[in-house]
Amino acid sequence: MGVNFAPHLPKPESCPALVLNADYRPLSYFPLSLWNWQTALKAVFLDRVSIISEYDRQVHSPSTAINLPSVIALKKFVRQPRYPAFTRFNLFLRDEFCCQYCGSPHDLTFDHVIPRAYGGRTSWTNITAACAPCNLRKGGRTPEEAQMIPMRWPHRPTNQELHTRGRQFPPNYLHESWRDFLYWDAELES
Ligand SMILES: [Zn+2]
Numbered sequence: 001m002g003v004n005f006a007p008h009l010p011k012p013e014s015c016p017a018l019v020l021n022a023d024y025r026p027l028s029y030f031p032l033s034l035w036n037w038q039t040a041l042k043a044v045f046l047d048r049v050s051i052i053s054e055y056d057r058q059v060h061s062p063s064t065a066i067n068l069p070s071v072i073a074l075k076k077f078v079r080q081p082r083y084p085a086f087t088r089f090n091l092f093l094r095d096e097f098c099c100q101y102c103g104s105p106h107d108l109t110f111d112h113v114i115p116r117a118y119g120g121r122t123s124w125t126n127i128t129a130a131c132a133p134c135n136l137r138k139g140g141r142t143p144e145e146a147q148m149i150p151m152r153w154p155h156r157p158t159n160q161e162l163h164t165r166g167r168q169f170p171p172n173y174l175h176e177s178w179r180d181f182l183y184w185d186a187e188l189e190s
Contacts, residue, residue, distance in 0.1 A: 019074070
């Protein structure tokens, strides 16, 4: 697309679109489903999404001017997985960004509750958030050997559970047009 930008306005790169499923819930929370403006506009032109809300920011092509979408919704529902991906962020979120041995929020690392040398796996059910001092103190020992029992034994969370946790730890940047969609569930639940 031959697109011109007014230099005094925010760069289109800083105008991502929040992507909602066809039921108007975010396609994903962690990470938050955001598309850059090019991907969002392409989906609009392909008629795959509806524009729910727009930035006060236009881009111009030779033939047309269009406001950059800030919230878009898929026209076709995408079935959501019940369980979230096993990622560092999701694991910390499950453990509320706290060491599961002492509760400290500082210097967090990952601990194999059952050490790898004992056959412990790198999985939802064997990794816990641990601060560096606790991780060091526990070393290659089992919880029984080290007398260090996690407050919550690691488990695989559902997306719903992570979503509930995530409300305590909102992302750093939220465009105002996203808020209705991000906290909609929360309002229904309370
Ligand atoms: Zn600790």
